[in-house]
Amino acid sequence: MKKSGFCKEYAMVVHPLDDIPEEKVDVSKLPPMPMTRAVRWSLIALRSYLVLMIVLVFVKVFLMGVGGR
Amino acid sequence: MHTFAANVPVTARSKWVRRVLTFLVVMGPGLIVMEADNDAGALATYTEAGATYGLHLLWLMLILLPVTYLCQEMVVRLGIVTGEGHAAIIYKRFGKWWGRFSLFDLLLVNFLTLVTEFAAIHLVADRMHLPPGIIVPVAVAGLLAMVLTASYRRWEWLTVLLCLFDVSWIVIAYTCRQPAGQIIYNTVVPQIGAGGLTGKLIFLIIAIVGTTIAPWQLFFQQSCVADKRLRYGHLKYARLDTFIGAVFTVIIGGAMMVAGHTLTSHGVKYEDAAQMAVSMGSVLGPAAKDVLLLLCVNAAILGGTAISLASAWAYGEVKGAPASLQLTFPQAPGFYSIYSLCVIAAGAVVLIPKAPLQLIILGVQVLAGIMLPTAVIFLQLLLNDKAILGDKYVNRPWNNYANWAIIIVLFALSLLLAAQVIFPEYFPQ
Numbered sequence: 001m002k003k004s005g006f007c008k009e010y011a012m013v014v015h016p017l018d019d020i021p022e023e024k025v026d027v028s029k030l031p032p033m034p035m036t037r038a039v040r041w042s043l044i045a046l047r048s049y050l051v052l053m054i055v056l057v058f059v060k061v062f063l064m065g066v067g068g069r
Numbered sequence: 070m071h072t073f074a075a076n077v078p079v080t081a082r083s084k085w086v087r088r089v090l091t092f093l094v095v096m097g098p099g100l101i102v103m104e105a106d107n108d109a110g111a112l113a114t115y116t117e118a119g120a121t122y123g124l125h126l127l128w129l130m131l132i133l134l135p136v137t138y139l140c141q142e143m144v145v146r147l148g149i150v151t152g153e154g155h156a157a158i159i160y161k162r163f164g165k166w167w168g169r170f171s172l173f174d175l176l177l178v179n180f181l182t183l184v185t186e187f188a189a190i191h192l193v194a195d196r197m198h199l200p201p202g203i204i205v206p207v208a209v210a211g212l213l214a215m216v217l218t219a220s221y222r223r224w225e226w227l228t229v230l231l232c233l234f235d236v237s238w239i240v241i242a243y244t245c246r247q248p249a250g251q252i253i254y255n256t257v258v259p260q261i262g263a264g265g266l267t268g269k270l271i272f273l274i275i276a277i278v279g280t281t282i283a284p285w286q287l288f289f290q291q292s293c294v295a296d297k298r299l300r301y302g303h304l305k306y307a308r309l310d311t312f313i314g315a316v317f318t319v320i321i322g323g324a325m326m327v328a329g330h331t332l333t334s335h336g337v338k339y340e341d342a343a344q345m346a347v348s349m350g351s352v353l354g355p356a357a358k359d360v361l362l363l364l365c366v367n368a369a370i371l372g373g374t375a376i377s378l379a380s381a382w383a384y385g386e387v388k389g390a391p392a393s394l395q396l397t398f399p400q401a402p403g404f405y406s407i408y409s410l411c412v413i414a415a416g417a418v419v420l421i422p423k424a425p426l427q428l429i430i431l432g433v434q435v436l437a438g439i440m441l442p443t444a445v446i447f448l449q450l451l452l453n454d455k456a457i458l459g460d461k462y463v464n465r466p467w468n469n470y471a472n473w474a475i476i477i478v479l480f481a482l483s484l485l486l487a488a489q490v491i492f493p494e495y496f497p498q
Contacts (some may be wrong), residue, residue: 012079012080012081012207013078013079013080013081013087013090013091013094014078014079014094015078015094015222016094016095016297016298016299016300016303017221017222017297017298017395018078019298019300020335021298022152022298022300022301023151024151024152024153025151025152025457025458025459027153027157027158027162027238027457028150028161030161030162030456030457031456032162032164033162033450033454033456034161035396039450043446046442046443046446047170047443049441050174050440050443050460052484053439054440057436057439059247060272061428061429064483
């Protein structure tokens with residue numbers, strides 16, 4: 001089979017699970033994504049923000065529960 | 070057509086037939102991820118929005134249509150190019166630290182969301198005067214049975230059938246007899262209603278955004294695409310599948326709002342989706358009540374299977390363990406154990422007496438809305454990674470502009486929520 005999933009000459013449609021596996025990009029062979037220090041610290045700041053927001057949501061839901069909305 | 074489910078190729082006699090057949094072969098992940106998104110939490114959020122604000126928030130659905138499509142289309146590309154799930158890619162490209170954090174986030178929100186699915190089933194059982202102690206375990210057993218056949222195709226077709234049952238929402242909305250002109254007007258003209266921008270409205274808007282574009286969807290669809298082994302040549306069909314799914318989910322979400330509005334416009338107070346279903350019996354007839362209760366259960370089952378699979382796939386990908394619906398339990402014990410553990414534990418949580426179920430449902434949608442910007446930022450970085458996607462599949466500039474706009478809006482909404490919690494006096498209730 002061709003990698004498009006069907007043979008044009010026979011116009012045959014094959015379910016991908018029945019087809020020969022296609023070659024994909026092997027991510028494990030790639031080096032880690034290059035990240036500048038600014039990007040790295042931005043991601044850490046993002047993580048801190050996320051933790052804070054999760055706490056706030058729990059507070060909000062708790063207050064709504066106590067106040068009966 | 071039945072041969073799709075069998076291991077037999079189908080011969081097409083014309084180009085169009087071939088295209089249609091190929092689409093039918095590829096179709097599934099996009100429709101399922103979008104419709105499973107209309108889960109029990111979404112049902113509760115949309116119907117509450119309709120009950121509280123009438124048809125005034127319908128415009129949000131129209132805005133969320135391109136947003137949800139753009140986010141999901143990116144994971145389709147990543148999945149087809151790499152043949153791996155989203156968690157695996159984050160783990161391999163950003164390293165173990167970020168990979169494990171992302172997995173923790175996903176498992177936490179997914180588990181809480183799964184609790185809401187069972188909470189909805191509990192509420193339905195209560196309203197039908199059936200014992201939740203029996204109905205919830207039956208639902209758990211059903212969710213386990215869906216995946217334990219070691220066949221991706223069997224699971225997919227069953228799930229697509231459940232998705233198509235949601236067409237009933239359109240029939241329900243039609244029988245509500247709301248003025249079509251008003252529905253169209255409220256869909257295309259953004260407004261916030263007479264009460265202004267209150268704290269409750271902000272909370273509900275974030276919940277709607279959080280329920281329409283949830284982090285688990287990114288992980289689920291990419292893993293689904295990888296497990297189905299979609300090929301480069303399938304990309305355009307997978308995009309169409311995703312677009313159709315996005316349109317379908319937005320229409321169904323709008324229909325849920327219309328149903329919620331119809332309830333309160335008949336003078337009935339809204340409590341939760343199951344109560345709405347029962348009360349709608351007196352508005353639309355007893356058949357509507359039964360259909361709505363079944364739709365509530367359907368939403369919970371759809372969401373339950375998709376969310377549990379997202380967790381199980383992600384766990385397998387990060388741990389490097391086999392994770393596929395094509396494998397049997399002995400071949401992928403970690404994958405099936407995580408799926409089973411999530412389903413059984415969430416089912417057990419809702420059987421705890423006097424748990425504030427409707428509040429948990431709404432709170433989880435907000436949590437998902439807050440976590441989404443982080444997930445989209447990782448997605449944005451990955452979709453600009455030429456080492457993976459090359460020049461052909463990497464994001465175009467317009468993709469990036471749209472993504473950053475989405476991220477900014479999502480952050481603004483979550484900051485509004487933070488402001489509302491810290492300074493509630495500035496937000497009229």
